[in-house]
Amino acid sequence: MIVCSCNVLTDSAIRTACHTARPRTTGQVYGCLGCSAQCGRCARTIKAIMDQALGGTCTSGCAVCPMAAEEASAETSEAA
Numbered sequence: 001m002i003v004c005s006c007n008v009l010t011d012s013a014i015r016t017a018c019h020t021a022r023p024r025t026t027g028q029v030y031g032c033l034g035c036s037a038q039c040g041r042c043a044r045t046i047k048a049i050m051d052q053a054l055g056g057t058c059t060s061g062c063a064v065c066p067m068a069a070e071e072a073s074a075e076t077s078e079a080a
């Protein structure tokens with residue numbers, strides 16, 4: 001889903017940027033994705049996605065998610 005219409009940023013691109021670059025501000029998210037805020041209407045939504053992705057409640061399951069790797073590791077440990 002497109003979250004930022006000015007820069008055509010999707011929620012999955014924002015999650016991936018959060019998991020790979022660990023940005024601390026919405027400005028850093030734009031920077032990670034090679035753009036900058038234009039109108040700013042998406043900032044709240046980007047912040048919510050950041051909080052979800054970096055706060056440990058992300059369930060997107062993207063390939064680069066460190067939380068997914070941690071869960072897989074824990075499941076492997078439990079199975080052994």
Ligand code: FES
Nearest residue numbers: 004006038039042
């Ligand atoms: S909608 Fe994201 S900067 Fe305008």
